[in-house]
Amino acid sequence: MRQAVGAGEEGLSRKVVVAAGDADGATAARRRRRHGRKVASGEVEPARKATDGSESESSADVGRGIWLPASLSHGAVSVIGRRREMEDAVAVERTFLASPSSCEGGDEGGGGEEDFFAVYDGHGGARVAEACRERMHVVLAEEVGRLRCRPGARGWKEALEASFARVDGEVVAGAGADDGEESRSRTVGSTAVVAVVGRRRIVVANCGDSRAVLSRGGVAVPLSTDHKPDRPDELQRVEAAGGRVINWNGSRVLGVLSTSRSIGDYYLKPYVSAEPEVMAVERTGKDEFLVLASDGLWDVVSNQEACRVARSCLTGRAAAAFPESVSGRSAADAAALLAELAITRGSKDNISVVVVELKRLKSRVGRRAAIGSEVQM
Secondary structure, eight states: OOEEOOOSHHHHHHHHHHHTTOOOHHHHHHHHHHHHHHHHHTSSOOOOSHHHHSOOOOGGGSSTTOOOOSOSEEEEEEEOTTSSSOOEEEEEETTOSOOOOOOTTOSSOSSSOOEEEEEEEEESSSHHHHHHHHHHHHHHHHHHHHTSSOOOHHHHHHHHHHHHHHHHHHHHHTTTTTTSOHHHHTTOEEEEEEEEEOSSEEEEEEESSOEEEEEETTEEEEOOOOOOTTSHHHHHHHHHTTOOEEESSSEEETTTBSOSBOEEOGGGTTTSBOOOEEEEEEOOTTEEEEEEEOHHHHTTSOHHHHHHHHHHHHTTHHHHHOTTTOOOOSHHHHHHHHHHHHHHTTOOSOEEEEEEEOSOOOOOOOHHHHHHHHHHO
């Protein structure tokens, strides 16, 4: 994880660029933000189709039964944004499961190749987000171990739900244990979006308003749905528990919290739940990359815009258009470019982005195309 702390847009931009491996400073950051805006608005054309910007695949590659590497690479950027404190946390744990004992019916195969990625967006303080970063993948590995075999989609759902409940119980039990400020600790919480990327499927568990989006053949596929208090089913759940959603400065549980699910927030239970929604999708040959981010990104950038900008970076088009400010075509470059876009769009929150590369995208950008893009600046 790269976590920058600073104040002011120029300082923030510089820190993001350095985190992505580009040390050209504020001028390069401005160029990068301009490119992000152009790509998001469609002025700079991204790779048109998978056949133009990615490896070719046959129809046999699509659907159930495909076996792929868990992930090729990843990049993570976390910046304080316009907040006074950094309350976000990200976690990346490659091959986080110990190899299971031999058993019949093993699902994933490959001996523990699942990768773990997560974004935690804290509120009221960073304590719960940091606890999630340290504990969630450890607890999940233990829960999977209880199943004795690598689980299928149903088993992952069971393991993830149990993990969120355990971590929630730990942070609630530990409220005030270290500093004696129990009343303050009761108001600290965190959202959590977790992605387990295996060779055969991707499993996402979400609790709150952070989000995971998959780019599949250039199309943004949401793998989670935000838990907003005014979402009809969430509103019904909160009211059934005896709580109220108050529309003051946006919909908030009891007029306080703008998300209806989170880990921690002991003083808002049972109205605010720590139970995640879990979605499992089978991998296909068209799956390109995964974006996980806190609402510091999603408040100002749509799913499709985020995928368009990240794809432009991973295909090399961003580097071709702005070689002085975009140093490469890595997942880290894509994460930094998305963070820059959120800053220039006026995001007022901490911004954390994780980009997971699932497939190497080929680029056919030539010198003429690069010159043409530079002229558009």
